[in-house]
């Protein structure tokens with residue numbers, strides 16, 4: 001049984017004590033034509049964190065996530081993941097490295113022509129190394145892990161609810177037992193109850209599987225509930241990074257407008273109520 005930890009509890013250990021960063025972005029520049037999206041951007045993500053990247057529309061959150069996955073190359077700078085500079089990695093090496101990362105994308109979460117079972121089995125089949133009975137066991141285990149009953153195994157994605165699609169996509173992201181999980185807007189499109197349930201699932205899996213999670217989200221409830229640290233993108237670089245309580249104190253117009261507006265205040269109040277509830281239960 002996993003005891004849920006609050007972001008504050010996770011933050012008690014100094015980050016340097018957990019070892020070298022899992023992801024280190026150094027002096028990164030991104031350009032599209034004459035438009036500079038990132039300029040001298042630096043960010044370190046440590047083992048066991050749930051680091052959330054936030055920023056205004058068009059500040060380059062998705063591009064940064066794609067650069068961490070090696071799907072796009074920056075104009076300058078480096079992206080080091082598990083000690084390897086992925087900008088300099090050959091395609092075959094990159095493919096091997098990706099087997100240690102899971103990705104849950106907002107769009108295109110599942111292949112519509114494949115059943116739930118086949119979707120989750122796909123990353124394992126692509127290894128061309130696992131016998132069918134091992135794949136079958138592993139798929140059922142992952143389905144169980146994300147709370148998807150075996151009766152859904154042969155369904156097509158179009159027969160699933162939004163929450164079930166997310167769970168199946170998460171099971172696929174976890175298929176190869178990654179140490180690092182990338183989440184792009186994990187709760188987008190879910191109603192508040194399903195969103196809360198999905199957040200709780202990510203919290204449990206993060207603790208159980210000792211994952212490092214990098215997330216992009218616009219949803220402040222999800223961000224406050226899950227993040228051990230937040231990195232704020234503005235002015236083409238990371239203007240603030242740290243636990244949410246520290247970032248909220250930074251005097252910057254974007255931070256004031258984003259976190260301390262009515263939406264941010266509501267999300268904070270909900271989080272504080274939940275934390276107060278957890279403390280009185282313990």
Ligand SMILES: Nc1ncnc2c1ncn2[C@@H]1O[C@H](COP(=O)(O)OP(=O)(O)OP(=O)(O)O)[C@@H](O)[C@H]1O
Nearest residue numbers: 032033037055056057058059060061062063064218
């Ligand atoms: N392949 C591309 N070619 C040209 N411009 C691009 C490309 N990909 C992204 N951009 C531009 O880079 C900027 C950053 O895009 P990105 O999608 O990363 O922003 P974002 O912070 O994720 O925004 P949002 O919060 O609205 O999703 C945008 O101005 C976008 O138009």
